[in-house]
Amino acid sequence: MLKKHFSAKGFYISILFAAMLFLVLQIYALHRSRMEYGRLLTSVIVQMHNGDMPDDVLGIGTLKDGHVQAQWGILPRIDAGDVKDRIVSDGAGTVAVFAGHAIYFANDGQFSKINESYRFQVFLSILFCLVVMWFSLLFYFFVYRSVRKLEGWVKGYSGKKQRKKKMSGRQIPIHGFTQIISGIEKIYSDLINTEKAVERKTKLEALGVLFAKVLHDIKNGLASIKIYQYLLREAKDESKRKELIRKMDDGMSDVTVMIQDLLDFVRGSKSTLKEIVRVKDLYNGLKTEYQAKANMEGIKFDISMDDAIAEKCIHVELVRVITAVKHLIQNAFEEVKAAGLPNPEVSILLKAESGNLVLEIADNGRGIPDELVDRIFTPFVSEGKETGNGIGAAVSKEYIEAQNGHVDFETSKAGTVFRVTIPFSVSQ
Numbered sequence: 001m002l003k004k005h006f007s008a009k010g011f012y013i014s015i016l017f018a019a020m021l022f023l024v025l026q027i028y029a030l031h032r033s034r035m036e037y038g039r040l041l042t043s044v045i046v047q048m049h050n051g052d053m054p055d056d057v058l059g060i061g062t063l064k065d066g067h068v069q070a071q072w073g074i075l076p077r078i079d080a081g082d083v084k085d086r087i088v089s090d091g092a093g094t095v096a097v098f099a100g101h102a103i104y105f106a107n108d109g110q111f112s113k114i115n116e117s118y119r120f121q122v123f124l125s126i127l128f129c130l131v132v133m134w135f136s137l138l139f140y141f142f143v144y145r146s147v148r149k150l151e152g153w154v155k156g157y158s159g160k161k162q163r164k165k166k167m168s169g170r171q172i173p174i175h176g177f178t179q180i181i182s183g184i185e186k187i188y189s190d191l192i193n194t195e196k197a198v199e200r201k202t203k204l205e206a207l208g209v210l211f212a213k214v215l216h217d218i219k220n221g222l223a224s225i226k227i228y229q230y231l232l233r234e235a236k237d238e239s240k241r242k243e244l245i246r247k248m249d250d251g252m253s254d255v256t257v258m259i260q261d262l263l264d265f266v267r268g269s270k271s272t273l274k275e276i277v278r279v280k281d282l283y284n285g286l287k288t289e290y291q292a293k294a295n296m297e298g299i300k301f302d303i304s305m306d307d308a309i310a311e312k313c314i315h316v317e318l319v320r321v322i323t324a325v326k327h328l329i330q331n332a333f334e335e336v337k338a339a340g341l342p343n344p345e346v347s348i349l350l351k352a353e354s355g356n357l358v359l360e361i362a363d364n365g366r367g368i369p370d371e372l373v374d375r376i377f378t379p380f381v382s383e384g385k386e387t388g389n390g391i392g393a394a395v396s397k398e399y400i401e402a403q404n405g406h407v408d409f410e411t412s413k414a415g416t417v418f419r420v421t422i423p424f425s426v427s428q
């Protein structure tokens with residue numbers, strides 16, 4: 001409430017108003033004392049005139065430095081020498097001037113006294129008013145404007161801009177001392193809002209990247225389903241058909257999980273559904289899918305597994321692991337096709353190394369371009385592919401690292417080997 005009614009501008013106007021009121025009151029008081037003075041003079045003149053008031057009084061003056069100085073009424077400049085025969089006394093008192101230059105000397109020292117106090121009061125009142133006005137102006141220019149500048153500075157725009165805004169007629173709410181705090185509060189809340197906006201923007205950007213990744217995964221997932229569909233059409237054996245239908249179901253579930261992942265991210269929650277996966281099952285799944293794909297594309301495909309680890313398990317988010325591995329296999333297929341080799345070849349090996357499952361994906365392509373070697377896991381880094389988004393390698397790394405594993409590679413002009421390392425499940 002106080003903040004609302006008290007402002008620097010209002011304070012300045014109040015001081016100015018008070019000073020002006022004081023001036024008016026002073027003028028009134030002086031007028032009263034002047035009237036009193038006049039009355040006293042009049043009574044003296046009447047006294048000196050033997051009880052009659054002459055009707056040609058022009059004004060009252062005092063003798064000073066040989067001249068009559070006007071104190072009341074309009075007096076012509078009178079040289080004391082010219083009227084000395086009419087001065088009754090020694091010229092140190094008050095005179096009354098008449099039309100006919102008749103001058104009466106007032107013996108009564110009261111005149112001088114009133115006159116002096118009158119002058120002094122006028123001087124004091126004017127001085128006081130000037131001082132008050134001066135200080136209020138000072139307050140306005142140095143304090144109020146400084147506060148405005150400070151507010152402007154804190155808000156981040158210069159005085160020049162403020163002036164510009166004012167000239168353009170835009171109102172800038174400036175509220176002085178008491179509202180500096182609320183100004184700072186406002187700036188703070190602006191900052192919070194900005195921070196929230198940045199957070200939202202970061203989230204949206206992350207969402208954009210995730211969208212790209214998930215769409216990529218979904219595209220791969222659907223490609224797998226398509227392969228199963230093709231195999232299903234060709235399959236004669238009932239048990240084979242059943243297996244393919246099951247794989248298609250799994251593929252659909254994978255896609256659903258990916259979409260769910262995306263929705264979870266948007267909602268701010270993240271589900272981690274880990275499962276125990278046998279190495280053998282992983283091997284079989286990859287074999288079925290990529291053998292068929294390789295056959296379709298005329299690429300030699302080989303997948304092998306160290307039998308000692310066939311029954312071993314990994315405790316992972318299977319969809320992510322499959323997705324990561326598929327991206328790397330997909331890259332290998334794309335590379336050998338693009339290289340236009342007479343004997344394109346992709347091979348996968350599953351083996352154990354220091355308590356970890358190592359899955360090697362090798363191709364006999366041209367190798368990773370030198371300029372990409374250090375950036376291959378950076379999202380959106382792609383080269384030599386018309387439809388490449390640069391997502392696959394980055395996603396693979398991210399997904400495998402989320403399972404406490406890691407991805408690395410070796411590359412040369414004779415081909416590339418990607419290694420996916422995932423710890424075996426500790427429960428075995």
Ligand SMILES: Nc1ncnc2c1ncn2[C@@H]1O[C@H](COP(=O)(O)OP(=O)(O)OP(=O)(O)O)[C@@H](O)[C@H]1O
Binds near residue numbers: 335367368384390
């Ligand atoms: N096995 C590989 N042999 C040679 N180059 C590779 C191999 N794997 C990846 N690359 C190179 O690394 C780049 C980045 O691969 P990444 O999988 O991240 O993206 P992409 O395959 O181009 O696009 P996306 O995977 O999004 O479809 C590829 O464009 C390619 O140039």
Ligand SMILES: [Mg+2]
Binds near residue numbers: 327330391392393
């Ligand atoms: Mg790729």
